[in-house]
Amino acid sequence: MYIDGALTDGQGRIDVINPATEDSVATVAAAGFADVERALAAARDAFPGWAATPIAERQRWMRRLRDEVIANEDDLRACVHHEMGKPWAQTEEDWDRVVASLDFYAEEIARLQDFSLPDRAGTHSHRMVWEPAGVAVAFLAWNFPLLNLAFKLGPAMAAGCPIIIRPSNETPISAYAIGELCAGIGLPRGVVQVLATETYAAADALSASTIPAVLTMIGSTETGKHVIRTGATSIKKYAMELGGNAPVLVFDDADLDLAADVVCGVKFSNAGQICVSPNRVYVQRSVLQAFTDRAVARARAARVGFDRDDDITTGPLINARAFDRIKGLVDRAVAEGATLLAGGDRPQGMNRGHFLAPTVLGDVTETMDVYRDETFGPIVSIIPFDTEDDLLRQANDCGQGGLTAYVFTRDLARAEGYAAALRYGEVQINGVKYDIDLPHGGIGYAGVGHDCSYLALHDYLVLKRITRARDTTLFESVNA
Template sequence: MALEMKMYVGGELLQGGSRFDVISPATDQVVGTIAWAGAGDAEAALTAADAAFESWSGLSVSARAVWMGKLRDAVIANEEHLRECIHLEMGKPWASTQEDFDSLVNSLQFYAEEISRFRPEALVDREGTHTHTLVHEPVGVVVAYIAWNFPLLNLAFKIGPAMAAGCPIIIKPSFKTPLSAYALGALCHQIGLPAGVVNIICGDDIEVGDTLSSSKIPALLTLIGSTNTGKHIMKMGASSIKRYSMELGGNAPALVFADADLDQAADTICAVKFGNAGQVCVTPNRVFVDASVLDQFTEKVMDRVRKIRVGYDRSGDIDMGPVIDKAAWSRIDGLVRDAKAKGATVLAGGGRSDGMGAGQFYAPTVLVGVTPEMASLSAGNFRARVEHLVVHQ
């Protein structure tokens, strides 16, 4: 049965005017339906957060920490449900959902404790004519745009610091993975968190996102996403002076030199290339290997790739799930096909995983002989979320 989820605005769980179906990339089936926010809901969230700023920031650090502790306890008590949401919306192997869940618990714990260490700090005046004091103050309302690859981990990086610092936050999860964020909103409502401190809405990126970014209410816009999205948010945010905190796209390689510990290199590279189906912000896009150790390193990689277990069975010992959607699958397959057509050799994978009839499962793939003329190596805007490992001489 599909989950039914409501948005969380101003301390209330709201049905909204329309609904949106969440499709599992593991089964291609609807696994949840959420309240779909519009511009009016975004405005309501902004108003609620703005109204909450004075009272929330005015609470003592210890009082805010108590509320964060209540939310942490509710998260811990609902571990099964939160992890199930991630398992459904991403098709992520059950064991892998633990990292997301733990990150949220740890963030609420860590920042509630860490904020208490901040004290006014006297700064030495060289001339001895003035007194200088460094004081930490909440910046104001925060709008956070959350990436889909680690739904609760990415959310955790935003909600912990904001709540601890006294900043009401509006969280807009990706429409690809909104279930776990909405589930957290239900927990905020359950514990009676003061209205407007946390608001969670999901809707159209332009209608809702631009309404949030262009408003003069937020003091800070934060994003985990692509460089182009970051540029757009900054453009829309120019309606007022705002701060920005962004983790954007990259195109980074891994370099394996002749004197490298090849086992460690293979372990590390395979872990980030195939863990989470390669959908990791810090995974390398391609691997450059010194020619003198290429054959040896390639065999070590192949040995690890042969052992990767692909699937979705919650009770199974699964290493890798599907990629996030059909568009991602097609993009990856297009890159592999382009490389193969231009002379690269496919040592493993290169298409749908064996035995996986439904879902967006791409087989663990290794290419050698990749050249700059191939799209997989030359695309400067190629995000670090590609499932195949490119081993290049």
């Protein structure tokens, strides 16, 4: 672990299993309660100094770390490759986002401007000043081990907030490698700390502490609610990217090849273990067969496996529990009347690893679990529609908030109309685009705050109002 400026052993151990081979690839130290308390104390003690550190010096530290991330690209990508079985080509996005985040937020913090407010009576001046919120604790999901870390590390460092990063026990290796790089450059003690926890109770001690001012996470809605409950020991800020059940609306005038490319590309990449992955694909009946044929062709053409072959599109599910859950969704849907058009089981000849072949289901209905649940697996569920009468209700029926929705149509008025009416934090029209400078966040139960863009800085900052009377004689009398 990396605690209080040093690499350190812990009270426990975590065995990391590669889900592609089912072999152990590492054993890492894990924090117990005493380690957690030590990390919290170090972050608390680091806050005054790091918050007061000039922006130019914070930028230098961020760029030194960025340079080390660049120099260690192969090693960092190998960590992700082995801890979650991610196809080699897809590990580049994880690594690249760390570089991009440190670069982007080092620049963006310098652009952040304090601002003035008018005084209606003209008797006072008012300045609004951005200040670091305090210690941050970040709980990371396993699906993008370095990308998720990057989304928290860059804005916290730039804002002046010491951050404790708690990676998933499924994928701690790459986060620990970042901790090693922080130690190597001599980053000031307590500014960044990285620790996995031996138990969930030890993780809860991070959020239950009164030391953190910010709790941030990427994970499921249920986990988000749990973190909020345990964090209620004190007043904290929350920044959370949570679950989604993304709808896709494919209209009869859509570019069907484009729609199939986006749906299958996002759905089969990372084995569908992506929070913005399309879950419910509503296709107008007049183009249903044509779209379905394209989706099935792409599912059958997808290459499943684990090595450094850049042609591999789909890796394994994260563990046996995930495989059983996803396979169960498919089996129950078929038993309830869905049509299995592709995949649905292990790829032929692959008896090791938690691989599920890219799957396409037709005739999916609203009552099926595969429709209601965020699948988090390589399943395209196709739902036909005849008219638009009930489409918006169905698309918005994803619980009490949404993360991402997709619309494919050549009708601009229709596209903008649905974009306005869909209750999602992001609506992607005729394509998909994510980058470090674009806000990423959900509505309602899909999250609060934003990852990426300048808006992420706001999750780690607070505003202070400084009001000064304009009667200068007051200051003259004090000075006298």
